Amino acid sequence: MSNVSLDANDSSVTENQPQDNNRRRFLTVATSVVGGVGVAGAAIPFIGSWNPSVKARAAGADVEADISKIEPGQLIRVIWRSKPVWITRRTPELLDSLTQIDDLLKDPNSEQDQQPEFARNSYRSIKPEYSVLVGICTHLGCSPQHLKDGAFEEYVEGVPEGFHCPCHGSKFDMAGRVFNNVPAPLNLVVPPYMYIDDNTILIGSEEGAA
Secondary structure, three states: OOOOOOOOOOOHHHHHHHHHHHHHHHHHHHHHHHHHHHHHHHHHHHHHOOOOOHHHHHHOOOEEEEOOOOOOOOEEEEEEOOEEEEEEEOOHHHHHHHOOOHHHEOOOOOOOOOOOHHHOOOOOOOOOOEEEEEOOOOOOOOOOEEEOOOHHHHOOOOOOOEEEOOOOOOEEOOOOOEEOOOOOOOOOOOOOEEEEEOOEEEEOOOOOOO
16 A cells, blocks of 8 residues: 655645635525525515405405486496496386286395395385396306396296396396296395495495494
């Protein structure tokens, strides 16, 4: 076996050892810093996800609807809590017809506990002229079609206007009351609402409610 001698002037071992140690310490610290930054970077969006988004906050907000330009017999649609809401200006003739079809309806007097107290009347509204309804069928959640000018008589003889659900055939009158012998068990929902003034409805809040 040959002997290896170290020359006193050979600094390859004595000088490289501290350099290697310094390099290891630098790499260890750098790796820790990068790792810490990565964790912090991952934590920011995670913590941020605890806060509701602007869209989520807006989803539960009340909605104002301008009814000043609705013509008699016209229906407009607005979105409230991601749901379609129908506002209809009913004609005097239509209002008269609502009182003549009680025997065709499951819940003509709105006795089911699913609407505000102010809707427990034949018109299911605060003011008879204006109807405010959530446009979602109470069967499986489809959105019924508004049929008028005699088109609804295809489904209910003698009733020229109403709502027909194309999914499973449920039918509702222009107060949102469900007809007999259809899958939907309940009248269309009347959302909470109030009049800010004669031309503006606030959907989502009731007058006098806490």
